Amino acid sequence: xxxxxxxxxxxxxxxxxxxxxxxxxxxxxxxxxxxxxxxxxxxxxxxxxxxxxxxxxxxxxxxxxxxxxxxxxxxxxxxxxxxxxxxxxxxxxxxxxxxxxxxxxxxxxxxxxxxxxxxxxxxxxxxxxxxxxxxxxxxxxxxxxxxxxxxxxxxxxxxxxxxxxxxxxxxxxxxxxxxxxxxxxxxxxxxxxxxxxxxxxxxxxxxxxxxxxx
Numbered sequence: 001x002x003x004x005x006x007x008x009x010x011x012x013x014x015x016x017x018x019x020x021x022x023x024x025x026x027x028x029x030x031x032x033x034x035x036x037x038x039x040x041x042x043x044x045x046x047x048x049x050x051x052x053x054x055x056x057x058x059x060x061x062x063x064x065x066x067x068x069x070x071x072x073x074x075x076x077x078x079x080x081x082x083x084x085x086x087x088x089x090x091x092x093x094x095x096x097x098x099x100x101x102x103x104x105x106x107x108x109x110x111x112x113x114x115x116x117x118x119x120x121x122x123x124x125x126x127x128x129x130x131x132x133x134x135x136x137x138x139x140x141x142x143x144x145x146x147x148x149x150x151x152x153x154x155x156x157x158x159x160x161x162x163x164x165x166x167x168x169x170x171x172x173x174x175x176x177x178x179x180x181x182x183x184x185x186x187x188x189x190x191x192x193x194x195x196x197x198x199x200x201x202x203x204x205x206x207x208x209x210x211x212x213x214x
Contacts (some may be wrong), residue, residue, distance in 0.1 A: 007061075009068055009135070013142050014060055018074045019050045021100040021146060028099035029079035032092060037077045042146030050074040063189070069140060071149070071189065076156070083153065092163040101147040103142035111136040112210035142213060144203045152195065154183030154188070 002078040015127045023045060026037030037043055051057070055073035083125070084092030113137050153163040164174060177184075188195050207213075 007064065010142065011057075011060055013139050014070045014072055014146075015047060015051070015056055016045075016140075017104060017143050017146055018056065018072055019045060020046055020076045020103055020107065021150070022077045024099040024103035025079065025096050026041055026077040028096045029084065031076075032082075032095065033085035034079050034083035036080050036083065040078055042077045042079060050077075060091075070145070087163070090161075093161045096166035098160035101150045104143040104147040104150070108140045108147065108207075109210060111143075113138040113206060115140070116211045118161050137207075137211070141203065141207060144206055145199070148203055150201045152185070152199075154185050156182075157185065 023043060026043045029036065030038050030043065051074060052075045055075075057072075060072040079096055081089040081093050081096075084096070086095070098205035116135055118133060150157050151159040151162070153159040160177065160181065169177070186194045
């Protein structure tokens, strides 16, 4: 039971982080003139409209047992690229796509710096203080993971939208990636697993830099 409590806290942090991630997509699209997410009732931090049974609950636990980390997602926030007030739809999609990872990065930086400059380091650390510092560190780690994972340039992840806006792929190649990207992603995560090791090293290095840990 004691081992389950940290997992429950991690799942709660993950769920709220992916919800903020998705809501950020919606706010970015709304700011660019597309009210689709607003009309769909998705510009809210209420978890219920966002939860995906597989991506928000089953996959996180499965990923922990198979890969040792939490991976998950919420229901994608809908948007219409044609309504974005930008000349290039791919650029508009890239801006909307980047909003999610940027929100996670902002959360991670905030909590990592809160740990780094916490005044509690200067005095004796009680169990409650240690718990608070560990919680803030966990929030930073999970959000760094979400940002790094979602910036992988594989559909349906956000990094693919940035990739397509920078490099004009042939229509057939793009359709292939969008159709089979999810299966390619699962193969890389659960079979090859090398991308996760690379992301893990990057996340650890960034976290140590932010909290000033050597």
